[in-house]
Amino acid sequence: MTLNFEIPKLVKELKKRKPKKVLVQLAEGIKQNVSEIARVFENLGIEAIFSGETAWGACSIALQEAEALKCDLIVHFGHAKFISSKFPVVYIKVKDELDLNPLLKKSLSHLKNYGKIGLSYSIQHRHDINNVIKFYEKNKKKITLSKKMGFAAYEGHVIGCEYSGLKVIQKDVDAFVIIGNRFHSMGAVLAVEKPVILLDVYNDEIMDMSGIREKMLKQRAISIQKLKDAQNIGIIVEIKPGQKFGNPRYLVDKFKEQGKNPVVITMSEITPEKIMNFYHIDAFVELACPRIGIDDFAKYPKPILTFKEALVALGVKSWEDILKTGVV
Ligand code: SF4
The missing domain is CATH 3.40.50.11850 (Diphthamide synthesis DPH1/DPH2 domain 2)
Structure with missing residues (x-):
């Protein structure tokens, strides 16, 4: 990759906005460039704090960190704007100048x-x-x-x-x-x-x-069956501002109607280690990034399903409906 961090654009924005303290988020693939980006802020006399939390997408704008640290601006590198927020955010998309x-x-x-x-x-x-x-x-x-x-x-x-x-x-x-x-x-x-x-x-x-599609869909169907069979169900919500895919209260009511025991669990980020400690939970529904359960299913000791998949397990939607609108 030949990355262009669009520094002139950043400098222009910083000079215009005149922040005193900035929280900087770098997408995962560019955290290695932290030092060279730090110098840009330093040269302008602006205090910069780099978030060490994951930033897989612009869904994870670090509003809470910025507010807790009393920053007056977030600069987010590596993604385009995803959600609106009252807190000021500058998005630097980062160009890959690789010859395609x-x-x-x-x-x-x-x-x-x-x-x-x-x-x-x-x-x-x-x-x-x-x-x-x-x-x-x-x-x-x-x-x-x-x-x-x-x-x-x-x-x-x-x-x-x-x-x-x-x-x-x-x-x-x-x-x-x-x-x-x-x-x-x-x-x-x-x-x-x-x-x-x-x-x-x-x-x-x-x-x-x-060829990958059929394999993945088969795996999703197995997870849906496991959720249907589960008694104790964890519904995970994340606090990232753009990761709200589905209503936890709705799921709690629906699972209860079916005689199951749902609990709502909050996490700043879902990981296999955190999941592991909830021994008695048979299956999880995650309302954060819909790709966690799908792409990383092999890493998790228990089935993890998306909101849409939970609707299928509950009988609210058919699998064919979900395929029409897209599994993700
Ligand atoms: S919710 Fe997931 S897929 Fe969507 S932008 Fe965030 S990390 Fe990417």
């Missing part, structure tokens, strides 16, 4: 049977997307960017919990190309039924994700 041409050329052999391509990218590649479109058009592909819907900040922008913009164009395309990482493309295969080709910018390879 070798990967684009490699992708053509995987796309030879598809003329109409749905295209999505992770935010680091937004600046390059017109070149990507030109490349494919020169190679006789018709490109449609995924729509800007829900949490997506731009046309074509993909995030791990928002695939409605891909779903609405799937009838018009033969396959999807995702520029980003495995995380984004795994979510896409669960959301759409067309082939998904990943341009994996981290591992410099092209991956055809077809």
